[in-house]
Amino acid sequence: MKRSKNLPTSNDVAKLAGVSQSTVSLVLAGKAERRVSAEVQEKVREATRVLGYRPHAAARTLRLGRAKAIALLLPDVVNPYFAAVLRGADRAARQQDYALLFVDTENDQNWLEMVIGTLAAGSVDGFVLFGVEPPEQSELGGFEPRIVVVDAPSSIFPLIAIDGMGGTLEAMNHLLSLGHRRIAYLGVSSSKETFRVRTRAYHQALNNAGINLGPDYEKSCLMDIDDAKVKAREILSLPDRPTAIFCADERLAVGVYKVAKDMGLRIPIDLSVVGFGGTQIAHILEPELTTVNVPSESLGNLAVSSLIECLETNVEPKSRIESVDFIIRGSTTTLIQD
Amino acid sequence: MKRSKNLPTSNDVAKLAGVSQSTVSLVLAGKAERRVSAEVQEKVREATRVLGYRPHAAARTLRLGRAKAIALLLPDVVNPYFAAVLRGADRAARQQDYALLFVDTENDQNWLEMVIGTLAAGSVDGFVLFGVEPPEQSELGGFEPRIVVVDAPSSIFPLIAIDGMGGTLEAMNHLLSLGHRRIAYLGVSSSKETFRVRTRAYHQALNNAGINLGPDYEKSCLMDIDDAKVKAREILSLPDRPTAIFCADERLAVGVYKVAKDMGLRIPIDLSVVGFGGTQIAHILEPELTTVNVPSESLGNLAVSSLIECLETNVEPKSRIESVDFIIRGSTTTLIQD
């Protein structure tokens, strides 16, 4: 009833090479330089090759107290935005020779704490929480796992923030400079700070321009095309129809495109549309979407790299704020006065 | 220079509860029923709670020879098709209380063998290879990791196949029954069997219908919108323009839509388009795409569940073939004779 697979151990290698087990360890750890003769080293390497030996990860972790593994927590992999984050994270982890544990929280905060607690005990050395709100210090009970938080508020962990305020303002100023005044807002009904910021920026941009639209011009919906269609139809059916609409996420823009088509509104001539995200969706839509481009893949890479650096050097990374690009494509144009 | 985090151990719990370390283990493993008194059990649980103790994963893995973790290997997470696979896999793993290690091979076969070798040594108990060709037995050197392969050929591992042949034939028959004869094929330039099958099915469907088109009607391209546009333009510029086109992947259909629009061809009136995949892309496109729908999320779930069952019962899952749906949407219509 022991291990079903019969992996070779360093002991097997030692026997085959005719040396002690500690010598095997030394050689394979590269700490043999002026301690083990070249011939013996070669014998050890040869035996290692013959047996296909690899050090047992759990044993090494137990001994070293480090797993060389980290966990990435995301709210929703099916969103292409987060899939790109994952790609960047995976690349960074592999490059530094760390294993990457994947957890999709599916926006469930309860999972989160359990998962962190469980994994922190010997499975991983640290966590990246990307778009996932970290638990309170107190709920972590004493021990402090290494955590890097991206795009979520936290007073206790190092933070990589995304300049959603700046991006949204730039998008709004673009629309304003094209002459638009009735600019609607299609937001995400989520309490997450990242979405609230976009809403605030929208208000601020209108205020700065001295524009006062009623609440009818602002709707929020689930992150889902069908719900976006419902809300978009309400907005576009307003008596004083908006001439432009800012979507807090590119998936919502899809709903807007569909409703516009359905209502016979041409984008961008009758309606300018701006999105937020930086996913493939912006390229798939026709005309291609003017959007706030968040470098999600680089952010995934950066977050993992920071975490690993923190793990290796033991110095906490400093918080930073990452800027976003605003990219003008075919979905926005000058207001045509009628 | 020991462990930086000070996780409590079962020894700490034992001391606090005033019992031996083995008693703590017994209680927490649920094997204490008629071995430890109820009072002692409660004391142990209380101490566990107070300290926030969790068994150390690496220690347990070392002792038990099982990591309660599996690895999922995918060729490309950024493809929404595989993102859905990942969601299904993640759910299955979490439900069974397994950790999920994520590896994006990015279609690099060299990574593959290294990664499997490394992870098999104590990091994970098994692998799901989804759309990734498994290494040869010989290259695994002696030891046999538990592997479930999805949608890739393998003579030695249990297989979950996808009925790409059936799906493609159904799509082709749909087009044929709508009266189309000049049906072009936009394929993926990859040597993967999953794509070759689609090409074969295309040929077979034409043969069965007694149609003989020249090689000009068949192009392959990279999995990328820009290259798809180039090839789509060549196809749609043919003197006898095809009236329908089968795309071996939904991303390629995006390129076809763009070129069609550019050339003033209306979908589906001037050109019927069929895709393959079952991703969000089919819904984003306008008109929505008629497509071969592969249940990627369920397949991810199924693959992980099979693997875990195999791990727990030690009986190898039997290979199976999963059928796909064909879904008719707005991108195909009856051939308009001109």
Add this chain to the structure above:
DNA sequence: CTGAAAGCGCTTACAG
């Protein structure tokens, strides 16, 4: 009903 002990496979300080 409870505890002492072995051992999973590794790394590393220590002895020779």
Add this chain to the structure above:
DNA sequence: CTGAAAGCGCTTACAG
């Protein structure tokens, strides 16, 4: 230049 030994934290057969 090489080996014997301790110990990471756990589970489980064994002794009492």
